[in-house]
Amino acid sequence: xxxxxxxxxxxxxxxxxxxxxxxxxxxxxxxxSDTTYYPFGKPEIKTPEWRITDDTQLTIATCKTIYExxxxxxxxxxxxxxxxxKARKITGIGASTLKALxxxxxxxxxxxxxxxxxxxAGNGAAMRIAPLGFEPILS
Numbered sequence: 001x002x003x004x005x006x007x008x009x010x011x012x013x014x015x016x017x018x019x020x021x022x023x024x025x026x027x028x029x030x031x032x033s034d035t036t037y038y039p040f041g042k043p044e045i046k047t048p049e050w051r052i053t054d055d056t057q058l059t060i061a062t063c064k065t066i067y068e069x070x071x072x073x074x075x076x077x078x079x080x081x082x083x084x085x086k087a088r089k090i091t092g093i094g095a096s097t098l099k100a101l102x103x104x105x106x107x108x109x110x111x112x113x114x115x116x117x118x119x120x121a122g123n124g125a126a127m128r129i130a131p132l133g134f135e136p137i138l139s
Contacts, residue, residue: 007134011063014130015056022092023048053092055127057084062131072135078110096122 027048058081065080066072084090085101093101100114114120 003134007131010130010134011059014059014127015052018056018127019050019052022053023050051092054090054094054097055124057090058097058124059128059131061089062128066131066135072132075110078104078113094122094124096120097124 027046061080061084062077065077068080069076082101082104085093085105090101096115096119100108103113104110
């Protein structure tokens with residue numbers, strides 16, 4: 001297995017995990033108790049659907065940024081994420097990412113945009129970091 005195969009496996013594995021996890025995010029749990037009263041009817045338990053989220057889409061943006069720029073600079077990543085946002089290539093955006101992109105769009109500095117404190121405790125950055133480990137083969 002060469003480094004290109006590992007890179008592809010890393011990106012595909014991340015996308016599959018993202019899609020699998022998204023199927024179970026924010027869904028109602030079935031209540032097996034017969035004592036629960038539902039005044040408007042028992043909620044329907046939906047079959048989970050796998051969908052990639054903004055994490056996979058922004059991982060792709062990360063890969064493109066590395067490929068297109070000789071020097072890795074955070075402003076390039078912020079601009080590529082903003083380009084994806086403006087082109088409507090991102091779905092299911094989390095609150096922190098959405099706030100950051102909206103602030104970037106009106107001229108905010110990449111280092112100062114987004115949510116702060118306990119409300120910024122997402123895992124999006126961890127989801128998008130994998131391509132940086134493969135930077136030499138992407139550039």
